[in-house]
Amino acid sequence: MDIKRIINIVVISLLVGVIVYNFSWRPSKIPTGDPESRFTQKNWGKVAYAGVVxxxxxxxxxxxxxxxxxxxxxxxxxxxxxxxxKAKNTCHFRKVRKDEHAGVVFVGGSNTKAGIFAFSKNKVIKRAETHLRNQAFRSNPDNNHWIDEIFSVENMNGSRGEDSMQYVDVFITQTDKPVYLILTSQNAVIWNIHKAKDVIISNIAAISTHGIAFANLDSSIPVSILYGKRKLKQCKVNPVRRPEKHMRYVQRASLRDELDAVAKQKDVYRKYLLWFKTKFGVSPEDNVVGELRVSHVLVGPKPLNNDALIRYIPLSESQIQIANQDHIVIGGERTYDEFHKKIVIEKIEKILGKKPS
Incomplete structure (x- = not known):
């Protein structure tokens, strides 16, 4: 083989290598079509499974x-x-400054569940009391097999969905001003933070009816959190989205001439609007991002080219920080079921003051 042919083969190989390298980030199947078609309209908003931002x-x-x-x-x-x-559960937040961009995100939850379960002692007590009240133990206290019958996995894992944390990817591309993220959810959510080059996050406020956690959070960013039904009630806030015409419950109310229900929801929203403006100095609906259930949100413009794309870090490659809870379980369904069953049974035994024979 002559030297010229060898050089040509090497050059071609190098070119192929460069092409493969430049496009190696591309998955084998990139979606086509309109991503809006992946959303489904529900009573309280739109829902999309993972894969739509x-x-x-x-x-x-x-x-x-x-x-x-x-x-x-x-x-x-x-x-x-x-x-x-390391953040205090508080009713107090600082307002968005004029030199900051308010990155307002509101999701009901996500269709993506993480292998993290978090719940309080109060929930354990309530579940123990519910089982004592509703199950066969009270009617047949001499049953030696009551543990197996009442606390089978089938009966005990009903709380799994409530305790399982969901997660939402937050992609931030806003670079003209520092971004003050205001993240609100109606379910326990892990916010997986991804920021583009030159993005500055000046502050994060997170509000949730249930739990809060962060993945890939820069420890230098100030964080304020408000979570839990009891704490929200203490702070006199009920996070809701503004009723819109595309929401099914609004449409149905109009068709059935049941506008009182919509009026009540608007009143709930007005109270939340006043609270939000008082705390943050901006409206909860100004440039808000989010849906009823969605796994990914974008704060800022879409990247202009491939060089501006953000490197994706899945939860399986991330470290998380989770707001304090009495019980935190990391693992799959079986791990949760075994632990949850054990502590509820222990609570029942404590309530009874004895162990079953």
Whole structure:
């Protein structure tokens, strides 16, 4: 083989290598079509499974247009490490400054469940009392097999969905001003933070009816949190979205001439609007991003080219910080079921003051 041919082969090989390298981030199947078609309208808003990003003005974007090496989340994936979030559960937040961009996100929850379960002692007590009240033990206290009958996995895992934390990817591309993230959820959510180059996050406020956690959170960012039904009641806040015409419950109320229900919901929203403006100095609906259930949201514009794409970090490759809870279980359904069953039974035994024979 002559030297010229060898050189040509080497050059071609190098070119192929460069091409493969430049496009190696692309998955084998990039979605096509309109991502908006993946949303389904429900009573209280839109729902989308993992693989569609919610942007501002109710827009929908494919994740591959924002991040490279995107991996569709898997159910009950677990982080590499977990620690307690060092942030106080508070009613007080600082307002958004004029030199900041308010990155307002509101989701009901996500269709992506993480392998992290969190719940309080109060929930354990309530569940123990419920089982004592409703199950066969009270009517047949001499049954030596009551533990097996009442506390089978089938009976005990009904709380799994409530205790399982969901997670939402937050892609931040806003670079003209520092971003003050205001993240609100109606379910326990892990906010997986992804920021583009040159993005500055000046502050994070997170509000949730249930639990709060963060993945890939820069420890230098100030964080304020408000979570739990009892604490929200103490702070006199009930986070809700503004009723809109596209929401099914609004449409049905109009058809059935049941506008009182919508009027009541609008009143609830007005109270939340006043609270939000008082705390943050901005409206909860100004450039808000999010839907009833969505796994990914975009704060900022869509990247202009491939060089501006964000590297995707799935939960399975992340460290998380979780707001303090009495019980935190990391693992799959079986791990949770065994632990949850054990502590509820222990609570029942404590209530009874004795162990069954």
């Amino acid at each position: 919610a942007g501002k003005n109710n827009s929908a974007i494919w994740p591959h247009e924002i991040v490279h090496e995107f991996k569709k989340p898997t159910k009950y994936s677990t982080p590499t490490a977990a620690s307690v979030l």
